Amino acid sequence: MATNFQPQSNITQHDGFCVWENIWIPLKDGRQLSARIWMPDMVQNEEGKITPVPAIFEYLPYRKRDGTAQRDESTYPVFACAGYAGVRVDISGTGESDGVFDDEYSPRELSDGVEAINWIAEQPWCNGKLGMMGISWGGFNALQIATLRPEPLKAVISIGSTVDRYNADIHYKSGCHLNSNLSWSGVMQCFANRPPDPALVGDRWRDMWLERLEGANLILDEWLSHQRYDDFWKHGSIEQDYDALEIPSLVISGWADAYKNAPPKAAENMPGLAKAINGPWVHKYPHFAYPHPRSDFHQEALRWWGRWLCDEMNDAEKLPAYRAYISENVRPSLWREHEEGRWVAEDVWPSNSIRPQKLYLNADHSLSETSNAGGRLSICSPEDTGIACGEVFALAPDTETPRDQRIDDGGSLVFETDLLNDAIEILGQPTLSLNVAIDAPLGNLAVRLIDVHPDGVSHRVCFGVLNLAHRHSNETPEEMVPGLAEDITITLDHIGYRFLPGHRIRVSLSTAYWPLIIPSPYHVTASIALDKKAFLSLPVRATGNQMVVDDEIHMPEPEDTNPLPAYKEITPSKTERRVEKDLSGNLTHYITEDDTGTTEIPNHALRVRHTSLVKWSINPDTPLGAQASSKWCCYMSREDWSIKLETEVSMVLNADNFDLFGKMTAYENDKEIFARDYQQSIPRDCM
Known part of the structure; x- marks a missing residue:
């Protein structure tokens, strides 16, 4: 259904573009979605002739009018001045959009998104080609909607997202119940049920608000009703059918973000053209994220849109499969402004330059390339072990990031290398293999990989957790037999890191990691066999042991060091x-x-x-x-x-x-x- 070119709402004029403050997108069932649109001046000339342009679509529940307005205003004017219409749409039941919010990435949300794409493509100001982008929620549904293959959608940029809604979101991780399941439900209970702005919807704002409040459910009830990897979580999990994502996808995240695993998984598994980037960042857009160095997201995005929406021959398809920041010498701090390291590139992913290196866990608490096989060690962590964990996903480089790990090591089994003579550089997912028994049918294990500085300060490089009932399957968990030892493997998150000479590598193992994961019903003791099956496997880059590193690539940083408008x-x-x-x-x-x-x-x-x-x-x-x-x-x-x-x-x-x-x-x-x-x-x- 087309609309008149001139919007029936306020228009604010700027240099090179204008903003349509509220446009209604009609849906087939009578509901309307609310959109804010940044339109290039070139769309309509002085004679009133329309020159259609490609559109960039972003779709989420965080309110275009106030919630994401500041970050939207850092990006969409740049796109508009480059010749793209930016269309920022609120999900049904949020912002000014009609209806009642139901759940994350619901079938209705995705279906509405497809309708919105088709409506945008039919407008006289659009040339029929769309890109879709977003961070977090908007990055999730960009990938999910792309698998539904709406014809006008030609490319995606997904930031801080996931391909696995069960193991790599804010609900569960390897069968462990994350604390963010509850905390995020609290966020959404408030955020999703705020009223629309009376300045846009008029006197009906109160009725719309009461409809939302009366229709609101305790969203945590739904999330906790699905504790296994069932159809509820498979819906929207791209890993269930990578082949469905055929269009070019640029997937971006940061090491301080919960969603760091998505970029390399995209590069490895998506059948269409997928490119991946992991920087040092928290859960923010790369052009204003911390820690530095930042990345010039605007130019990265314009190159991507130019190639796939405008047929520019700018070689975007020839970018490396995976660009990653290799951090080094990171120390816990109250504010991490900058992170030492360098950018590297892997032309293909998985990379042929990465090989596994085993470090064995020994009874003398050493971590070495030699196994002194023999003996067992036990650990029964205090239930409050984990207070240095930080948040599941950090939004700021402050106390949301992990603290000095010595706080939690007192309640953990600790294994440590000698002082390193040479650097060890890793890129990928470390794993820890163990033969373990517990004294209860249910229990959790947490593993932390730590960089120990010469002065003892300890930085958590990455971590992994495992609900032992999920050791074989997240779909059909099975309780442990108390006292019966089994071989298990715990997979840690993807990371790019360089352990420097003079530092030590530490592995810390605990039966609790509170409050980041919710404990099992039992105060568990775990017994670990210290044999050749007890080892850490590190994904070591072949160039990582070179004292002179010559594989650094250039990643442009934004010229504007403060791109967010002042409010x-x-x-x-x-x-x-x-x-x-x-x-x-x-x-x-x-x-x-x-x-x-x-x-x-x-x-x-x-x-x-x-x-x-x-x-x-x-x-x-x-x-x-x-x-x-x-x-x-x-x-x-x-x-x-x-x-x-x-x-x-x-x-x-x-x-x-x-x-x-x-x-x-x-x-x-x-x-x-x-x-x-x-x-x-x-x-x-x-x-």
Whole structure:
């Protein structure tokens, strides 16, 4: 269904482009999606003649009007000035789009996305060719929608995403229940149920808001009802059918991001033209991410769009399969501004230049190329081992990243090399092979690969976890037989890292990694056989042992060191992260408090603020009774209009169940207009 060229909404004019602040995309069932569009001046000349251009489509629930406006305004003007229409669309039930939010990457979300693509392609200002891009949610659904093969979609750029929704998202990891499952449900309980902006939808804003609030479910209930890799998680997991993704895909992430595994998996498995990049970054776009060095994402993207949407002969197809930053000498810090290292390229992936190197775990706690086979060691970690873990995915290079690992090594089995005489450089996924028995039917193991500096400071290079019931399969888990030893392998995350001479390599093994993973119902003791089956396998680059490194490639950095537009700060932001020990009650509390401060959005004067309090509590001697809660509050206001939305999601861990509780309270001009409580108990399933 086409629309008139001139939009029926506010237009803001800029140098080289204009912004259509709100455009309605009609869906076949009568709902409308809300879009903000950056349009090149070249689309319509002085005589009114339209010259259609390619479009770049981004589709997510984080609100184009305020939530992602700042980052959108750092990128879409660049695209528009280069001749592309940027179309930023809110998912149904979020922002100004009609309906009620249902779940992440639901069939309806993907179907609506295909409809939106087809609608955009039919507009007189579009030449029928689209690219799709995004980070995190928008990166996920870009890949997922591409597998549905809408004809106008010609290329994808996916940042901070995954090909495996079960093992490589914020819910589960190798069968372990991640703490971000609860914390993210708290985020979405608040974020997905905020009201539309009355300035765009008029008086119907209240009815739309009440519809969202009344239709909202406790989203954690759904996620916890699927503790295995079942059809719920296979939906949208690209790894289930790589062959379906035929169009060129550029997949990008960072080592400080949870989604670092997606780029190399894309390069290895996608049948269409796939290119991969991993930088040193947290979960942000590369042109304003930390740690430095950044990457000039705008020029990288324009080259990609130019090749596949405009048929430019710019050799984008000849880029290396995988470009990666090899970090080195990284130290935990309160703010990691820059990371030492260099960029390298692998023309094909997996690379022929990478070979496995075994380091054996020995009874004297050494880690060496020689196995002194014999003996067993046991570990029963305190349940609060893991407080130096950081977040599953870090959004800032501060205390969200891992702390000095000596904090957690006291509750772990530790194996360490002698001082390195030569550098060891790795790129890929390390693995740890063990023969292990536990004294319970269920238990978890966590492995941390650590760079130990000459002064003892210890940086977590990467980690892996395993729910031992999932040792053979995430689809059909099987409890362990207590006391019966089995051979297992734990796969750690992809990483590019160079261990320097004078440093040591350490492997730390624990039966707990709290609060990053939720404990099993048992306070487990694991027994490890120190034989030739106990070894760390490192993916060593053939050039990595050279003292003179001559394989560095150039990755341009953005010229603009502060690309985000400035928004007026009304009240300042604040972040706290702390651990509290209740010695009398024998409890450990892990607490994060955040306040975004109040920001006023330019041009329409909407003021927004979010606050959160997330708390995890556990007894170091038992996992039973451990608790967690995620409380969020959203404030929005303009002139004589204001709203507040308070949400809470909490969980108690019992032997057989996860007991869930939720609250939601909405206020208009300080008057309560909606309140609801939730309660649910979910049986534990081999977890």
